């Protein structure tokens with residue numbers, strides 16, 4: 001999938017105030033500092049579209065980005081902030097869980113996990129919760145350029161084993177680097193493969209008209 005347009009269409013603190021839309025949505029979520037903003041900027045090729053955080057845990061809004069006028073990328077607030085009080089953490093998880101459970105056009109959740117680290121309990125607990133709720137999810141291992149290939153493979157192997165042990169079945173596991181762009185095309189093409197036929201047809205029509213008007 002080629003990115004022809006990517007624009008911020010709104011943000012919300014809770015499900016009720018999210019922008020109305022019938023377009024399929026793909027949500028990105030992970031621990032603070034996992035590399036989510038960097039990955040969103042790399043995927044869309046818009047520098048600074050999602051803010052690369054300087055203060056972990058500061059972004060508490062759900063952000064919506066319309067891509068190619070065909071689908072929506074949802075940037076969910078990160079979990080596991082050391083800096084937030086317990087009450088704030090709970091509040092925050094509540095709005096994210098409402099969104100994930102209540103958003104009818106949500107197609108897939110990408111749970112981002114840092115490839116440099118051995119699988120963390122909080123990441124496993126989160127995907128376990130997604131599965132319990134019946135939410136479709138995939139895993140994206142981030143920052144794969146940062147460590148040696150053997151370390152990334154080793155951590156991936158441990159993660160796959162733990163997922164199996166707990167009966168967790170992500171739709172896919174992707175490996176990406178925001179810095180080198182590795183994995184970008186694979187991920188975008190996979191998202192494209194998940195778009196409903198009708199929308200693919202619309203895209204073909206737009207391309208066709210573009211060609212005719214030249």
Ligand code: GDP
Nearest residue numbers: 032033034035036037038052053143177178179
């Ligand atoms: P977020 O809090 O999940 O949005 O994470 P950020 O995108 O702000 O990234 C956290 C830190 O990791 C920043 O210093 C980024 O420059 C760095 N980072 C993010 N992705 C990558 C990557 O793919 N490779 C490398 N080497 N660094 C990355």
